[in-house]
Amino acid sequence: MTIDHRDFPRRHLFDLAKGLIYLDGNSLGPPVKGSEDIAYSVIDSEWKKELISAWNTCGWIELPHTVGNLLAPIIGVSLDTISMGDTLSVKLFQVLAAAVEMRPKRKVVLTDSGNFPSDLYIANGLLDTLGRGHQLKITKPDQVIKKINDEVAVVCLTHVDYRTGRKHDMAEITTRAHECGSVVIWDLAHSAGALPLELETIQAEFAVGCTYKYLNGGPGAPAFVYVRPDLVSSIQPVMPGWLGHKKPFSMDIRYTPAKGVGRFRIGTPSVIQFKILEHALALWKNVDLYKLYDQSVVLSELFIAEMKARCPSLELISPSNPTQRGSQVSFASKHAYPLIQSLIDRKVIGDFREPNILRFGLAPLYVDENQVIAAVQILEQVINERVWQQDKYQTKKKVT
Numbered sequence: 032m033t034i035d036h037r038d039f040p041r042r043h044l045f046d047l048a049k050g051l052i053y054l055d056g057n058s059l060g061p062p063v064k065g066s067e068d069i070a071y072s073v074i075d076s077e078w079k080k081e082l083i084s085a086w087n088t089c090g091w092i093e094l095p096h097t098v099g100n101l102l103a104p105i106i107g108v109s110l111d112t113i114s115m116g117d118t119l120s121v122k123l124f125q126v127l128a129a130a131v132e133m134r135p136k137r138k139v140v141l142t143d144s145g146n147f148p149s150d151l152y153i154a155n156g157l158l159d160t161l162g163r164g165h166q167l168k169i170t171k172p173d174q175v176i177k178k179i180n181d182e183v184a185v186v187c188l189t190h191v192d193y194r195t196g197r198k199h200d201m202a203e204i205t206t207r208a209h210e211c212g213s214v215v216i217w218d219l220a221h222s223a224g225a226l227p228l229e230l231e232t233i234q235a236e237f238a239v240g241c242t243y244k245y246l247n248g249g250p251g252a253p254a255f256v257y258v259r260p261d262l263v264s265s266i267q268p269v270m271p272g273w274l275g276h277k278k279p280f281s282m283d284i285r286y287t288p289a290k291g292v293g294r295f296r297i298g299t300p301s302v303i304q305f306k307i308l309e310h311a312l313a314l315w316k317n318v319d320l321y322k323l324y325d326q327s328v329v330l331s332e333l334f335i336a337e338m339k340a341r342c343p344s345l346e347l348i349s350p351s352n353p354t355q356r357g358s359q360v361s362f363a364s365k366h367a368y369p370l371i372q373s374l375i376d377r378k379v380i381g382d383f384r385e386p387n388i389l390r391f392g393l394a395p396l397y398v399d400e401n402q403v404i405a406a407v408q409i410l411e412q413v414i415n416e417r418v419w420q421q422d423k424y425q426t427k428k429k430v431t
């Protein structure tokens with residue numbers, strides 16, 4: 032597909048300082064312009080003026096549903112199949128609990144070692160709490176397909192590896208899992224807003240994700256949960272909170288789940304965060320995700336070629352084949368941490384991941400080819416001039 036270069040970047044839509052090269056939108060997206068006005072107006076025009084009426088008059092109570100519908104086309108699902116709220120870790124706990132109950136005779140949950148630690152902790156924590164002899168099997172990413180068999184209750188994976196950007200073949204794995212009678216959960220943390228997704232077409236049972244990475248919802252933005260619509264009415268959610276009740280204000284002492292995916296709601300939504308996210312999601316109406324991803328490939332191929340030429344001491348640890356990557360590239364170096372700190376000091380923002388990884392997110396909405404070239408030139412200079420050896424770059428901060 033040819034890319035219309037007028038499509039990207041759209042940096043004017045974001046609040047990013049001039050000269051800043053922001054390659055960390057895979058971890059925390061930048062604010063969409065006007066985000067602070069939204070936060071202010073929720074407080075000033077809604078909370079302050081309407082007080083508790085705002086739950087009705089400003090649609091606050093519906094936000095987990097209405098904002099979910101803005102997200103639906105971005106992950107390739109129908110309207111009314113997404114609920115939002117809480118954090119990704121909590122949503123994963125809920126769907127994994129539901130998925131395990133769908134295959135009561137099976138005891139294995141299959142995941143891989145490229146998964147995000149929180150996903151692994153949550154899975155182990157849930158299975159321990161159940162106390163019914165379930166086991167979390169952690170295989171290597173490239174072994175997943177081989178390890179799916181008729182003992183596996185649930186295949187629980189993150190689509191794009193947070194460290195390397197390696198991408199699973201969602202359709203192939205989902206099909207294989209279904210052949211073996213396993214239920215599938217996809218974590219889309221590093222996919223939503225980065226790649227075109229056809230979640231409904233592949234028929235996966237569940238998906239979860241967060242909205243503060245490529246979707247720019249801001250720190251603490253609500254997570255999302257998708258449940259295949261033919262299944263949702265038979266699921267009794269764990270952590271059944273009052274707002275997932277069919278009629279919360281009946282104040283019934285017995286829980287009856289809401290009709291659809293709304294039953295995955297727990298408690299009060301974070302209204303200000305929701306409104307900021309609603310604002311951020313509006314821009315996706317005019318984004319063709321296929322074109323966006325094509326441009327991300329242009330950027331990542333350029334990044335890799337420039338790195339090969341200018342910084343050959345750093346080893347590419349992302350797949351070299353772009354069809355196997357998400358929207359980031361990662362490199363390994365013994366000096367990864369001080370290198371990243373030196374870059375940050377020079378207005379090139381990437382991040383460090385244990386044990387030796389420099390990670391660069393390439394979001395075409397606000398990153399262009401010139402910035403990619405400039406970022407690598409600055410890194411080359413940092414290496415050649417041994418800038419990274421300075422003391423101030425050695426001590427690890429709490430968040431890396």
Ligand SMILES: *Cc1c(COP(=O)(O)O)cnc(C)c1O
Pocket residue numbers: 118119120121146147149150189193218220221241254
């Ligand atoms: C970012 C990320 C998380 C973070 O979970 P929170 O509950 O939002 O803190 C979890 N899993 C994956 C795969 C991630 O990339």
